[in-house]
Amino acid sequence: MxxxxxxxxxxxxxxxxxxxxxxxxxxxxxxxxxxxxxxxxxxxxxxxxxxxxxxxxxxxxxxxxxxxxxxxxxxxxxxxxxxxxxxxxxxxxxxxxxxxxxxxxxxxxxxxxxxxxxxxxxxxxxxxxxxxxxxxxxxxxxxxxxxxxxxxxxxxxxxxxxxxxxxxxxxxxxxxxxxxxxxxxxxxxxxxxxxxxTDGMLGMLLLAIEDAAHLFAMADVTAALAIEAMLGSERPFLPELHSIRPHPGQAASAANIHRLLQDSAIMDSHRDDLAHAVQDAYSMRCAPQVAGAARDTLEFVSLVSSRELVSVVDNPVVLTDGRVESTGNFHGAPLGFAADYLAIAAAEVGAIAERRVDRLLDVTRSRNLPPFLSPDAGVNSGLMIAQYTAAGIVAENRRLASPASVDSLPTSGMQEDHVSMGWAATKKLRTVLDNLTSLLAVELLAGVRGLQLRSPLAPSPAGRAAVAAVEPFAGTPGPDLFLAPVLEQARAVVAGRALRGEIEAAVGPLS
CATH class of the missing domain: 1.10.275.10 (Fumarase/aspartase (N-terminal domain))
Structure with missing residues (x-):
């Protein structure tokens, strides 16, 4: 090319x-x-x-x-x-x-x-x-x-x-x-x-936009796996419930999750059960409201970057009429603000994913899954410490979500007396997204473990694709494994495009 x-x-x-x-x-x-x-x-x-x-x-x-x-x-x-x-x-x-x-x-x-x-x-x-x-x-x-x-x-x-x-x-x-x-x-x-x-800031922001778009789609996938494994309801994701609050990102995320939960024997097994909870927990039921808001944030950030791609950001600039004029177009505030905004959104997508992981592992809230998703809990700890890791990453993302763009230190003898910190904002955004990849990897592994433990009930097509992608390196529920390499491979699955492609082949394109 x-x-x-x-x-x-x-x-x-x-x-x-x-x-x-x-x-x-x-x-x-x-x-x-x-x-x-x-x-x-x-x-x-x-x-x-x-x-x-x-x-x-x-x-x-x-x-x-x-x-x-x-x-x-x-x-x-x-x-x-x-x-x-x-x-x-x-x-x-x-x-x-x-x-x-x-x-x-x-x-x-x-x-x-x-x-x-x-x-x-x-x-x-x-x-x-x-x-x-x-x-x-x-x-x-x-x-x-x-x-x-x-x-x-x-x-x-x-x-x-x-x-x-x-x-x-x-x-x-x-x-x-x-x-x-x-x-x-x-x-x-x-x-x-x-x-x-602003080339460094803009370069990092454009790379982050591509990564965030993929990760937000994968967040819908891992959320659906967790909801299915916890015997959640697909009814909160019906389109008519999201048309009455017309945020486009929310509608897209809800449509994804609803589609991902179809054709599941696990979902069918409890749909008419009177003992089934009338309302799922917020981390399940409100997944589209959080992930959808992040999608709308991403749309705004993409608009900012598209404007910057056709902007003249040098100083001074040479105009076609022969004038050379000083400008402030080099100031990175538009990019710094956008990066901080997207970092906040991405951090929350990871935070709500960690809450679903915690619920999957808790025998009092997981709807009859074994403690920590281990069939022999006690001798084995299952995914207990994987959730610790996720919690630590959520805490780091919260620190990184604190905006860099509100911090200004004057330089150059007070000539440059207000600076954007846009480089720091876009650099830490990339770290937040890398952390989000890890959080979704933990949820992917936990969701797959939950689906495996619902056997012999068959999961949705999306669930079957996820199990097929994860089982070769994570195995089936049983004695504890050395988890670090398993989590690294789960990260690669989340970051890659193969699992998403398999799921889309089965259920249609994800928004």
Whole structure:
């Protein structure tokens, strides 16, 4: 696959294809033309001697410092070196690739005043699978992701570090030489254009959106398994009950769960039982209200990211009429708010899943399932400690759901006196979603154990698919197992697409 970068922007699918699918990248002729026209304006300004931020002046609190013409190229190189000041473990490869492609997108819009060779340099890194070493700490989401983007930009200069094939750090000069690439020399404005913008935040948010969409569908699957195993009712998920509270996400989640519970001998066994509870617990009955609200949150976040994909986030920007104007478009508040909102929603999807796990394991509430889903409880502890693990993860997600975007620390001599913390918000969102994967894995295992223990009653088609996916590595209820590898494999089932595909083949597409 080839992703062609146009001056009108790229799509979220393009970012995912490059970040996760290693698609190749190319610049369209229109992109090269737009960048060249923008650069001509900067060249005219530089020759005129007019003071313009980032072209003939210093940066941040040094914006009023005039830079002599013969030192302006030096200024751009010094900017990259000084701003590549991150520290900590390297960011994942997919995040860095997304960030680089989004910086290409920003330059390609023809408002940054840089030569096409600059965007082509980043394209060459992507196509040669050279991934800069970007430390996790350094961005405040203020003038965008300054430090992370500088760690990408310094590789273009033949300096800094890249991720080696084995994950170890190697010199950028060595990586460029091995790929037959030459370092770039920057011209006026180009260093600033490489690092000013929201590309790291947006890249992480786009990756998180794809993950969240899948996990929210899987949350409906694991909820249905738990409800079926606990002899719950499917009646709270009838469409007419959700049409009277018309939140689209709620209706979609309820429709999923209702469909997943059909054609089940387990459900049939108690449907007309007068002893059956009139109302199930909230963690069962209100699953669509929580997961559905999360889906609606995701829809809002997707809208924010789609706007950002067609936004000019550089500073200063070069307008087509020849003006160069300072902006605040690099500020990450829209992305920080969105990431914090989605983290809250995802944390609650995991929290309600853990409550269903606890109910499945409690002999007083599970409707005649054995304690901790062990047929020989006492000698064996079953899934007791798996629920402890889930509870600990829920507690961590609650801490991570505390918004980063309300925390601002002034920098740059009070020039940057309000920052977004959008990098922190999107980074912790990814952790929340990884934790949600683990929580759904515990519920998947517990739900399957419950269905197995209802034998000889046959579960729903969705339940049968889940049992078939889990049983090869988890076995059937019996003596205790070494649970850690079982949970790791359950995580892989939740994160993967195979089980969802089997279920959809049986019951139809899930929303």
């Amino acid at each position: 080839i992703v062609t970068v146009q001056p009108t922007g790229i799509s979220a699918a393009d970012v995912l294809a490059v970040a996760r699918g290693d698609a190749r990248v190319e610049l369209s002729p229109a992109t090269v033309e737009a960048m060249a026209a923008s650069r001509a304006i900067v060249d005219d300004i530089e020759s005129s001697g007019r003071p313009v931020y980032g072209v003939s002046t210093g940066f941040g609190a040094l914006a009023n410092t005039s830079i002599a013409p013969q030192r302006r190229a030096e200024l751009q190189h010094a900017l990259i070196r000084s701003h590549a000041a991150g520290i900590g473990a390297p960011m994942p490869r997919e995040v860095v690739r997304a960030m680089m492609l989004l910086r290409v997108r920003s330059l390609a819009m023809g408002r940054s005043g840089v030569r096409p060779v600059l965007a082509q340099g980043l394209v060459d890194l992507l196509n040669h699978e050279i991934t800069p070493w970007v430390p996790e700490h350094g961005s405040l989401g203020a003038s965008g992701d300054l430090a992370p983007l500088a760690h990408c930009a310094i590789v273009l200069l033949g300096e800094g570090w890249v991720l080696g094939k084995d994950g170890a750090r190697m010199s950028a000069a060595e990586a460029l030489h091995g790929a037959g690439l030459r370092p770039l020399d920057l011209a006026a404005k180009e260093g600033l254009a490489l690092i000013n913008g």
